[in-house]
Amino acid sequence: MLTLLAFLLAIGVLVTFHELGHFLVARWCGVKVLRFAVGFGSPLFSRYWRGTEWVICPVPLGGYVRMLDEREGPVDPSELDRAFNRQPVLKRMAIVAAGPLANLLLAVLIYWVVVAQGVTEIRPAVGMVVKESPAAMAGFQAGDRIASLDGAPVENWQAVRLALAERLGGAMAGPAMRFEVVTAAGAKATRTLDLARDGKRFAADLASGNIGISPVRLLPVIGAVDPEGAAARAGLKEGDRLLAVDGKPLSDWNDWVEIIRNSPGKPLTIRIERKGAPQDVLVRPAGVPGEFGYVGRIGAAPQSDEAWMRSISYTRQYDAGAAAIEALRKTGDTAWMSLRFLGRMLIGQASLDNLSGPLTIAAVAGQTARQGWTSYLEFMALISISIGVLNLLPIPVLDGGHLMYYTAELIKGKPLSERAQLMGQRIGFALLASLMAFALLNDISRLFGG
Known part of the structure; x- marks a missing residue:
C-alpha cells in the first residue's frame, strides 16, 4: 500500500507540475485553455473554473492541456486570436517547452529544499570489494580512500559514482582508469582498472558504473x-x-x-x-x-558496520544562496548524464536493459518512502529530471518533437506539410511504444527474476 501511494503521489505531482507549465505559459501568451487533465480515462472528477475544465482521471501515467485550436474543431470568430494555432511560432514554442522546463524547475526546487537542510556526505572510502570484480583485479582493498580518478580529485562517494557512470556508461574497452588512493595504513597507492582487459568480461556491471566497490561494510x-x-x-x-x-x-x-x-x-x-x-x-x-543454473539461498540479510559508516560520514551545511547554486548544479549534472546515457544507448554503447518502466519506478518510490522524506524527495527530483529530459528529445509525439517542427517552421518561414507531420507522428509513436514495451519487459524481468 505504501509503494502504491508513494508512486501515485510522485506521478501525480510530477504530471501536474508538467501540465501547469504548459497551462501557465499558454495563459500568459493569451491562449484559451479548454481542459487541464491529470491522468487518462473517464473523468473521476471534473469542475469548470475560470473558463477551464479541471479533470482528474483514473490512469495516472500522464496528463494533457487542451487548448483552443482550429485544427481540433470550429472556433468562434471572436476567439480566433486566442487559438493556439493562430499564435506566432515563438509563442507556440514557449508554450510547448514550458512543460519539460517546469519539470526541471521542480527538480531544482526539490534539491534546494533538501540541500538547505544539510547534506550527509560519505567520504570516498572503500568499505568492501567484491571478489573477482574489476575492482578486485585492479587491486582495491577494503579501507582504501580514493583521492582522485584519472587525475580529477573526488571529495565524496557521490562524486565517485558520477565519475564512474560518466566514464563507464558504455562499458566499452578503452584506456585504463587510474585511481590514486590512500590505503588503510596511510600509504599512497595507485589502482589501475584495465578496461581493455575487463571491458567484455564485466560488460553488464561496467555499463551501470559498477566496478565492485562500495562504501558500505557488511x-x-x-x-x-x-x-x-x-x-x-x-x-x-x-x-x-x-x-x-x-x-x-x-x-x-x-x-x-x-x-x-x-x-x-x-x-x-x-x-x-x-x-x-x-x-x-x-x-x-x-x-x-x-x-x-541453480544457486543457493537461505533468506538471511547482513548487518552493516554502523561504526564504520559513522567514521566516513559527515554533514555539509549550506546557506540559502549556496543551496540554490548546489541545486542548480545537481539538476544540470543529472540532466546532462541522462542525455549522455540516452546517446550511448542510441549508438549501442549502453544496454537497453538499463531502461526502467512504471513497475520499477513504483518499487523505488516505495523503497525511498520507507527510507524517509529526504530520500523520497530526491527520488522525485530524479524522475522529474528524467521526464523533462525525455520530453525535450526531438521525437514526434513528445514536446521535443513539436519544438523540432516549429524550428523547421522558423527556418522555412512556413509550417511543415500535414503529411510530413503525420508521418513523423507515426514514427515517433512507434518508437515511443517500443521503448515503453522494452522498459516494461525489463521491469517484469527484474521483479520476477526472468
Missing part, C-alpha cells in the same frame, strides 16, 4: 531473517555472528554469500556465535534458478 552477522527461508528453519537468528562453514573460517560476508550460492540443496554445518557462546547449526540452502 559484517559477518545476521541482520534479518526471512521467516519462510532456510535460515529460519535452521534456527538462525538476528545477531548471530558467522564464524565458519564446514570448518572453514569466514573472513567477511562475501565469503558467506559465495559459499551459500554455490551450495544449493547441500547441507552445511555453520558455526555461529550467539550471545558470546559458539554453537553449530545445520543449514540446507534452497535452490533457486539463476543465470547459469
Whole structure:
C-alpha cells in the first residue's frame, strides 16, 4: 500500500507540475485553455473554473492541456486570436517547452529544499570489494580512500559514482582508469582498472558504473531473517555472528554469500556465535534458478558496520544562496548524464536493459518512502529530471518533437506539410511504444527474476 501511494503521489505531482507549465505559459501568451487533465480515462472528477475544465482521471501515467485550436474543431470568430494555432511560432514554442522546463524547475526546487537542510556526505572510502570484480583485479582493498580518478580529485562517494557512470556508461574497452588512493595504513597507492582487459568480461556491471566497490561494510552477522527461508528453519537468528562453514573460517560476508550460492540443496554445518557462546547449526540452502543454473539461498540479510559508516560520514551545511547554486548544479549534472546515457544507448554503447518502466519506478518510490522524506524527495527530483529530459528529445509525439517542427517552421518561414507531420507522428509513436514495451519487459524481468 505504501509503494502504491508513494508512486501515485510522485506521478501525480510530477504530471501536474508538467501540465501547469504548459497551462501557465499558454495563459500568459493569451491562449484559451479548454481542459487541464491529470491522468487518462473517464473523468473521476471534473469542475469548470475560470473558463477551464479541471479533470482528474483514473490512469495516472500522464496528463494533457487542451487548448483552443482550429485544427481540433470550429472556433468562434471572436476567439480566433486566442487559438493556439493562430499564435506566432515563438509563442507556440514557449508554450510547448514550458512543460519539460517546469519539470526541471521542480527538480531544482526539490534539491534546494533538501540541500538547505544539510547534506550527509560519505567520504570516498572503500568499505568492501567484491571478489573477482574489476575492482578486485585492479587491486582495491577494503579501507582504501580514493583521492582522485584519472587525475580529477573526488571529495565524496557521490562524486565517485558520477565519475564512474560518466566514464563507464558504455562499458566499452578503452584506456585504463587510474585511481590514486590512500590505503588503510596511510600509504599512497595507485589502482589501475584495465578496461581493455575487463571491458567484455564485466560488460553488464561496467555499463551501470559498477566496478565492485562500495562504501558500505557488511559484517559477518545476521541482520534479518526471512521467516519462510532456510535460515529460519535452521534456527538462525538476528545477531548471530558467522564464524565458519564446514570448518572453514569466514573472513567477511562475501565469503558467506559465495559459499551459500554455490551450495544449493547441500547441507552445511555453520558455526555461529550467539550471545558470546559458539554453537553449530545445520543449514540446507534452497535452490533457486539463476543465470547459469541453480544457486543457493537461505533468506538471511547482513548487518552493516554502523561504526564504520559513522567514521566516513559527515554533514555539509549550506546557506540559502549556496543551496540554490548546489541545486542548480545537481539538476544540470543529472540532466546532462541522462542525455549522455540516452546517446550511448542510441549508438549501442549502453544496454537497453538499463531502461526502467512504471513497475520499477513504483518499487523505488516505495523503497525511498520507507527510507524517509529526504530520500523520497530526491527520488522525485530524479524522475522529474528524467521526464523533462525525455520530453525535450526531438521525437514526434513528445514536446521535443513539436519544438523540432516549429524550428523547421522558423527556418522555412512556413509550417511543415500535414503529411510530413503525420508521418513523423507515426514514427515517433512507434518508437515511443517500443521503448515503453522494452522498459516494461525489463521491469517484469527484474521483479520476477526472468
